[in-house]
Amino acid sequence: MAAPGAIAEVTEAHADYARAARRNRLLGFGKGVAAYVVLTVFAAIALIPFVYLLSPSFRKSYELLTFPPQWIPHSLYTGNFHHVLHGTSYPRWALNTLIFAGSVTAVTLVIDTLAGYAFARLRFPGRSLIFALVIATLMIPTAAVVAPLYIMISRLPGWTHSGVNTYPGLILPMVCSPLGVFMMRQFISTLPEALVEAARLDGAGEWQIFRKIVLPLMKPAIVVLGIFTFMFQWVNFLWPLVITTTDNMKTLTVGIASLQGQFVTDWGVISAASVMTIFPMIVVFLIFQRWFVQASMAGALKQ
Amino acid sequence: MSAEAAERAWDELTLSPAEYRRAGARYRQRRSVRAYLFVVPYLVPFLAFLVVPLFWSIWLSFNQGGLLDSAKFIGLKNWRVIGADTELTTSIKNTAIYAAEAIFLVFTLALFLALLLNRYRRGSNFYKLALYVPLLAPAVLVGLIWQFVTNYDFGLINVALVHLGIGRVNIFGNGTSALLAIVGAEVWRGLGFWTLYFLASLQNIPEELLDAARVDGARGFQRFRRVTVPLLRPMLLFAVVIAIIANFQVFDTVYVLTQGGPYLSTSTLVWFIWKRLFAFQQTGQGYAAAVLLLAIILVLTAVSFWLLGSRRRRRTREA
Numbered sequence: 001m002a003a004p005g006a007i008a009e010v011t012e013a014h015a016d017y018a019r020a021a022r023r024n025r026l027l028g029f030g031k032g033v034a035a036y037v038v039l040t041v042f043a044a045i046a047l048i049p050f051v052y053l054l055s056p057s058f059r060k061s062y063e064l065l066t067f068p069p070q071w072i073p074h075s076l077y078t079g080n081f082h083h084v085l086h087g088t089s090y091p092r093w094a095l096n097t098l099i100f101a102g103s104v105t106a107v108t109l110v111i112d113t114l115a116g117y118a119f120a121r122l123r124f125p126g127r128s129l130i131f132a133l134v135i136a137t138l139m140i141p142t143a144a145v146v147a148p149l150y151i152m153i154s155r156l157p158g159w160t161h162s163g164v165n166t167y168p169g170l171i172l173p174m175v176c177s178p179l180g181v182f183m184m185r186q187f188i189s190t191l192p193e194a195l196v197e198a199a200r201l202d203g204a205g206e207w208q209i210f211r212k213i214v215l216p217l218m219k220p221a222i223v224v225l226g227i228f229t230f231m232f233q234w235v236n237f238l239w240p241l242v243i244t245t246t247d248n249m250k251t252l253t254v255g256i257a258s259l260q261g262q263f264v265t266d267w268g269v270i271s272a273a274s275v276m277t278i279f280p281m282i283v284v285f286l287i288f289q290r291w292f293v294q295a296s297m298a299g300a301l302k303q
Numbered sequence: 304m305s306a307e308a309a310e311r312a313w314d315e316l317t318l319s320p321a322e323y324r325r326a327g328a329r330y331r332q333r334r335s336v337r338a339y340l341f342v343v344p345y346l347v348p349f350l351a352f353l354v355v356p357l358f359w360s361i362w363l364s365f366n367q368g369g370l371l372d373s374a375k376f377i378g379l380k381n382w383r384v385i386g387a388d389t390e391l392t393t394s395i396k397n398t399a400i401y402a403a404e405a406i407f408l409v410f411t412l413a414l415f416l417a418l419l420l421n422r423y424r425r426g427s428n429f430y431k432l433a434l435y436v437p438l439l440a441p442a443v444l445v446g447l448i449w450q451f452v453t454n455y456d457f458g459l460i461n462v463a464l465v466h467l468g469i470g471r472v473n474i475f476g477n478g479t480s481a482l483l484a485i486v487g488a489e490v491w492r493g494l495g496f497w498t499l500y501f502l503a504s505l506q507n508i509p510e511e512l513l514d515a516a517r518v519d520g521a522r523g524f525q526r527f528r529r530v531t532v533p534l535l536r537p538m539l540l541f542a543v544v545i546a547i548i549a550n551f552q553v554f555d556t557v558y559v560l561t562q563g564g565p566y567l568s569t570s571t572l573v574w575f576i577w578k579r580l581f582a583f584q585q586t587g588q589g590y591a592a593a594v595l596l597l598a599i600i601l602v603l604t605a606v607s608f609w610l611l612g613s614r615r616r617r618r619t620r621e622a
Contacts, residue, residue, distance in 0.1 A: 035419045036426075042416060043586065046495060049448050050436065052459065056451065064457040115345035124338035130346070137353050141552045141606045143573040144597040147363055147580055147590055148356035150370060176348040205338045229597070235441035237555045240575070242581060243531035253443040257559050274444050289432060296438065296496055297407045297503060 059273045061268035080272035089247050093255035101233035107175045108229045116184025134178040149173045165249040187221040227295040310461035364594045367587040381587040393567050394575040402550035405489045413497035421505045446559035449488040478568025488556045504538045544607040
């Protein structure tokens with residue numbers, strides 16, 4: 001039988017504990033609210049410029065200069081979009097971008113998978129030397145080699161005219177990213193070697209092994225490299241800027257940048273062109289989001 | 304079968320050491336040829352468009368002209384000239400300041416957001432997606448979108464300032480704020496990427512370590528300071544090097560936002576290279592600056608691999 005005093009002490013301790021727990025819960029709740037407020041603010045900062053971009057694209061350009069600004073347009077003015085489609089070469093730029101980024105991606109996927117397989121699983125003299133070269137050049141930017149590339153392309157042999165303003169001139173120098181080979185080699189190295197050995201013992205040739213055993217297992221890596229390469233060329237600016245001079249051969253990045261005038265800039269048109277460029281990309285992203293995130297993480301080495 | 308016949312059959316089946324060696328060599332040769340067939344499709348463009356231009360770039364730095372006409376060898380003159388070229392030193396200084404500001408800001412914010420997302424998982428998918436969206440826009444477009452935030456007449460910042468009764472500021476009117484505007488564009492674009500990157504690294508930290516610290520009575524900040532930070536350090540160092548490499552190439556936003564102005568205050572290394580080369584005058588200095596960029600990137604690449612290697616070495620030592 002405990003003394004009455006002891007019981008009172010225990011009850012008090014209980015009450016203390018309950019109070020502390022309540023305070024902790026309250027504090028935790030407060031912290032949680034604060035955390036979500038902060039996260040929401042940053043999400044808003046990330047998204048608001050895109051939404052804000054919509055407003056001038058549906059207004060006449062001079063209305064941008066009125067104050068206080070009129071966020072919601074009176075009526076939807078579609079003249080900017082009309083101008084982008086008919087007054088500029090926008091459709092052609094979009095097509096060029098698709099051809100450029102698409103071709104670079106297609107070629108890169110083929111040659112990088114093949115080379116990645118060879119570096120990971122095949123033996124040949126000079127393998128480590130060549131691979132060391134690939135590693136060393138992993139992060140060389142276009143800017144560092146842009147002059148020789150320009151000289152090469154502008155005097156491509158076998159062309160009656162130079163490679164400036166041609167698709168091959170635009171595409172070819174961009175297909176040799178070492179990062180893709182590196183990614184592919186790393187991925188293939190993680191595949192169980194026993195699979196390849198088993199196929200080899202069964203009498204499969206190297207090509208058959210690659211085609212029937214390795215390639216099917218590489219699907220995820222190929223998707224990731226594909227998205228990564230496409231995104232990388234889709235945002236490419238310096239090389240298209242250097243190698244295209246005619247309006248018809250520009251890519252979207254170069255074309256839209258050229259809409260910015262020397263003295264007067266039609267911001268309505270620029271915002272319309274930006275909206276047309278970025279919103280389809282956001283839709284594609286929302287559909288394939290999982291892959292996008294993986295691709296950009298895989299590219300952590302480059303970006 | 305007689306013993307003699309059996310021996311003959313055996314002899315036919317087996318190879319003498321010399322024959323064996325020859326067969327081995329033949330096999331290896333065939334194997335190498337096949338392997339080369341896999342590598343050559345990549346090797347040709349790799350050599351043609353990366354390795355050769357790399358050495359060519361170095362060679363060009365001793366030349367003048369060459370973009371529109373044929374190059375003329377002038378020895379070390381370019382290097383002597385750019386040594387005294389204040390435009391280049393300014394550009395390099397600007398690039399370094401820009402990179403330092405951008406990396407500091409984006410890393411601080413991204414680490415903070417990653418810690419929040421790591422702790423509060425509910426709904427974190429939405430926040431991750433939202434933060435990622437700016438990354439979809441090419442840097443050129445980010446620059447143009449940024450104009451709608453920073454423009455003197457209609458930028459969000461100035462509209463807000465007028466509403467607050469402060470009055471407009473010309474962000475691109477002075478060098479410090481113009482460079483900060485470019486930093487802002489980069490931070491806005493890169494925040495989502497680095498947040499996801501740090502989040503991935505945080506989720507790699509073994510839960511047991513944090514639990515052990517908690518049992519030992521370490522409070523939230525102590526756990527962060529004594530457990531999380533030391534475990535993140537190698538990854539952070541690597542990320543810093545990668546970010547320096549990426550940020551040293553800043554060009555697109557400079558092109559659309561400031562064109563290097565006012566008075567060279569936002570001229571960066573790649574902007575300098577581009578301007579010297581493709582104005583088709585003073586190309587020699589452009590060549591030399593390109594080699595400088597090449598050297599910086601190569602050194603940083605080596606450092607990043609050294610860091611990766613030291614992390615791996617530590618891990619194997621611990622194992």
